[in-house]
Amino acid sequence: MESPIGTLTLVATDKGLSQLLFGDFNETGAKIRTWMAKRNMRREIIRDDAYFTEATKQLQEYFHGERQAFNLPVDMQGTSFQKSVWEVLQRIPYGETQSYKQVAVAIHSPKAVRAIGSANNKNPLPIIVPCHRVIGSNGAIVGYGGGIEKKKKLLELEGA
Structure with a gap:
């Protein structure tokens, strides 16, 4: 998605939003594949803009000063x-x-x-x-x- 701070790439698993990366897919694709490999995710990357409709809407609201917090399902993986x-x-x-x-x-x-x-x-x-x-x-x-x-x-x- 386009934003006032540049292009953002959203990534999700079946559980929810898992990454927000700065740059378009051409810039972030390798990073996404590395992230998937580290987690033994042997799946194809599928672009599905409709899946991110709510996340995109909430981010746009944030950038327009209409949202202060997010309410999205997330799948944050870390220690x-x-x-x-x-x-x-x-x-x-x-x-x-x-x-x-x-x-x-x-x-x-x-x-x-x-x-x-x-x-x-x-x-x-x-x-x-x-x-x-x-x-x-x-x-x-x-x-x-x-x-x-x-x-x-x-x-x-x-x-x-």
């Missing part, structure tokens, strides 16, 4: 540590930010600041699971898989 970080990210209110340190404290691992950064980087559903709301403790906008400019745009969109 238990990553999932605990991603759960905290979903509790950061729209338009607000938290530091990596604050997220580390929230999961009861105050010294795991670098590990929080790594879990953020592995977030398979950026925007939907708002890792862009995590900033440096000094207020600096740092680290984002889609690039700092995209992170800045998302924070500006939210008024953060």
